[in-house]
Amino acid sequence: DVKVTQSSRYLVKRTGEKVFLECVQDMDHENMFWYRQDPGLGLRLIYFSYDVKMKEKGDIPEGYSVSREKKERFSLILESASTNQTSMYLCATLPFREREIYEQYFGPGTRLTVT
């Protein structure tokens, strides 16, 4: 059974703190993604990675960085958390198969509150 896990369901942090959100998958998928989801704004792509040690900016990378040292783990880092980063953060994975299309598999999400 496909499994994507995220380190926390709920997280409360203070402004200026460094925050790590972890995502782990057990499906051997090449591609991993970090989104944030806000009411009225939908799912927005922050960063994604096609392979170990590779990363690409998404649509809203400002204020975030990522790390992918192992294939199964993709970390999102908020260097200095701010209140406008309060959001639901969703990790997703996607297999790469040439000339084939697959759906994304999502983790349960982390609801981050920055006070």
Place this chain on the structure above:
Amino acid sequence: GQNIDQPTEMTATEGAIVQINCTYQTSGFNGLFWYQQHAGEAPTFLSYNVLDGLEEKGRFSSFLSRSKGYSYLLLKELQMKDSASYLCAVCSAGKSTFGDGTTLTVKP
């Protein structure tokens, strides 16, 4: 750029049929996906279209017209548990762009 539009909210009656539309303007296209998301949960995959036409999957069907930049999700025999948000997503160059989602409320 990428632009995906879908209605914000819809209401329908249990047992009825509802159609959720999605229009898109994207710089590339590899496929269009529909996801269901219940409140407080992660999105789960429902259906996808790569070629024009209708794809049927039980009570759910999805239609695509690439020339018109248009898709719809059709839900038949609505059940209360179908109350959720439905997300349209266009896949291009290995990543997906999502619409804001349509919140469907099913009433008895």
